[in-house]
Amino acid sequence: xxxxxxIVFAFSCATLVSGKAFAYLDPGTGSMIxxxxxxxxxxxxxxxxxxxxxxxxxxxxxxxxxLLDDDVNTDGEA
Amino acid sequence: MxxxxxxxxxxxxxxxxxxGFIYRQVNTRYASEYEQLMTxxxxxxxxxxxxxxxxxxxxxxxxxxxxxxxxxxxxxQIPYISYPYEWCFxxxxxxxxxxxxxxxxxxxxxxxxxDASAYNVQFVGSRPLFIDTLSFAPYVEGEPWIxxxxxxxxxxxxxxxxxxxxxxxxxxxVTQIDGIPLHIASRLLPLKTRLKSGLFSHLHLHAKTQxxxxxxxxxxxxxxVESRKPRISKKALRAxxxxxxxxxxxxxxxxxxxxxxxxxxxxNYSSDAADDKxxxxxxxxxxxxxxxxxxxxxxxxxxxYSEVAAAHCVYVVSQDIDPxxxxxxxxxxxxxxxxxxxxxxxxxxxxxxxIGWRNAERDAFTKRAHCxxxxxxxxxxxxxxxxxxxxxxxxxxxxxxxxxxxIEFVPKSDSQVARLLAxxxxxxxxxxxxxxxxxxxxxxxxxxxxxxxxxxRTLYLMKRSLNADNS
Numbered sequence: 001x002x003x004x005x006x007i008v009f010a011f012s013c014a015t016l017v018s019g020k021a022f023a024y025l026d027p028g029t030g031s032m033i034x035x036x037x038x039x040x041x042x043x044x045x046x047x048x049x050x051x052x053x054x055x056x057x058x059x060x061x062x063x064x065x066x067l068l069d070d071d072v073n074t075d076g077e078a
Numbered sequence: 079m080x081x082x083x084x085x086x087x088x089x090x091x092x093x094x095x096x097x098g099f100i101y102r103q104v105n106t107r108y109a110s111e112y113e114q115l116m117t118x119x120x121x122x123x124x125x126x127x128x129x130x131x132x133x134x135x136x137x138x139x140x141x142x143x144x145x146x147x148x149x150x151x152x153x154x155q156i157p158y159i160s161y162p163y164e165w166c167f168x169x170x171x172x173x174x175x176x177x178x179x180x181x182x183x184x185x186x187x188x189x190x191x192x193d194a195s196a197y198n199v200q201f202v203g204s205r206p207l208f209i210d211t212l213s214f215a216p217y218v219e220g221e222p223w224i225x226x227x228x229x230x231x232x233x234x235x236x237x238x239x240x241x242x243x244x245x246x247x248x249x250x251x252v253t254q255i256d257g258i259p260l261h262i263a264s265r266l267l268p269l270k271t272r273l274k275s276g277l278f279s280h281l282h283l284h285a286k287t288q289x290x291x292x293x294x295x296x297x298x299x300x301x302x303v304e305s306r307k308p309r310i311s312k313k314a315l316r317a318x319x320x321x322x323x324x325x326x327x328x329x330x331x332x333x334x335x336x337x338x339x340x341x342x343x344x345x346n347y348s349s350d351a352a353d354d355k356x357x358x359x360x361x362x363x364x365x366x367x368x369x370x371x372x373x374x375x376x377x378x379x380x381x382x383y384s385e386v387a388a389a390h391c392v393y394v395v396s397q398d399i400d401p402x403x404x405x406x407x408x409x410x411x412x413x414x415x416x417x418x419x420x421x422x423x424x425x426x427x428x429x430x431x432x433i434g435w436r437n438a439e440r441d442a443f444t445k446r447a448h449c450x451x452x453x454x455x456x457x458x459x460x461x462x463x464x465x466x467x468x469x470x471x472x473x474x475x476x477x478x479x480x481x482x483x484x485i486e487f488v489p490k491s492d493s494q495v496a497r498l499l500a501x502x503x504x505x506x507x508x509x510x511x512x513x514x515x516x517x518x519x520x521x522x523x524x525x526x527x528x529x530x531x532x533x534x535r536t537l538y539l540m541k542r543s544l545n546a547d548n549s
Contacts, residue, residue, distance in 0.1 A: 030288035036308020
């Protein structure tokens with residue numbers, strides 16, 4: 001049963017994903033899979049960092065500016 | 079219409095030149111993505127920050143376009159096209175961070191960078207600018223970043239090698255047009271870099287994963303490949319971009335036992351001779367009647383005389399073989415300007431070749447460097463003596479680049495030349511002031527000549543003669 005669910009999930013992913021039309025680069029299978037491996041760690045690290053900055057800001061410490069943008073909302077929303 | 083030879087990979091459009099201007103055609107297949115870029119607020123946000131090149135859509139019927147045209151864009155014109163293998167460490171690092179910032183900003187507007195080539199960044203003075211307006215694709219929820227591998231090959235691998243192995247390893251980019259393969263970078267990097275979480279995951283582990291799945295596509299069907307594709311949330315994708323930015327930002331390059339400030343103090347001498355040289359240069363430049371658009375300063379060191387030239391022309395491309403000098407100049411220009419000087423690495427004895435498909439994707443230095451005047455100060459002895467180049471060849475090289483030449487002759491009595499000759503036989507009977515004037519006189523008219531007070535050196539203002547023009 002879990003295997004069936006996995007297949008259904010994979011199939012739904014494959015059908016939902018329509019980004020191929022815009023892709024002219026070969027992203028590389030390994031590079032795609034690695035992103036799945038590191039995504040969890042990166043997100044956890046990023047989340048801890050945000051909460052740490054929120055905590056330290058309670059004590060008046062200004063959080064450092066993001067390297068990516070000064071006004072990017074940390075929730076990833078516009 | 080003259081389609082640029084580098085512009086063929088992406089079917090979204092292409093770049094062409096017409097009447098001396100660069101244009102970009104947007105193909106019909108890219109219409110909806112282009113409209114999303116323009117109407118989502120992303121184009122405005124990126125151009126307001128001066129991260130992305132500005133363009134205007136043109137409807138000039140005289141500008142002919144290829145078939146399948148949706149729009150014709152006339153972008154802001156870049157004064158001089160340079161390539162990643164001509165950039166110092168901080169230029170490549172700034173270009174990398176700019177690419178990541180743009181990717182993050184695009185994500186906010188539900189778009190993503192579909193490529194992350196270092197060639198998509200150009201420098202206008204000391205300011206990096208993303209030039210590929212057609213690099214944006216709609217973000218699809220759950221999709222990994224398609225350009226992740228390219229980003230790591232074009233930016234992370236060369237920067238890590240420059241920081242941890244040797245700055246000159248970046249020259250590998252000349253032979254690797256799609257960036258340095260990660261398994262090569264991983265093998266070259268010292269063991270200690272495996273202990274750094276960013277380099278471990280984005281480079282070493284990335285190389286291993288690529289090798290592990292190298293044959294995966296061959297052995298499986300497209301559906302099986304698709305099913306192995308991970309789903310990555312938007313937040314996680316943003317976290318990956320952030321992690322890449324931290325990894326890049328942590329990389330530092332310092333030449334051994336040198337501080338930038340110290341280096342600058344050593345080279346930016348303020349002796350009377352240097353002041354006099356600057357005055358003579360100023361006087362020469364003022365005496366040139368025709369307008370000076372671009373000047374190439376070859377052997378510019380940290381750009382002291384480029385700065386003098388920059389006050390008399392629109393743009394100076396300030397080039398030197400020494401990565402330390404170029405780095406020092408870039409840092410200075412970034413901090414205090416002027417912003418009409420582009421510092422670049424260039425070895426005049428073996429200038430950047432033409433590379434890529436049909437040797438035409440990235441132009442050779444000699445094809446790009448045609449300009450209004452060349453400065454060659456304290457350079458000729460390196461070419462004639464260190465590199466054994468005959469003076470006639472040196473004259474022909476400069477005559478090919480520009481109608482005006484400001485050149486410094488450094489005689490054998492000068493301590494720098496004496497040093498070059500100390501360990502070798504003097505096989506240069508023509509290398510005298512009169513020999514220099516006679517040989518350069520065959521290609522140029524010597525318009526002015528002045529000795530630099532307090533030295534044995536002489537500065538010349540030369541104008542390419544009609545003989546050279548006709549040859």
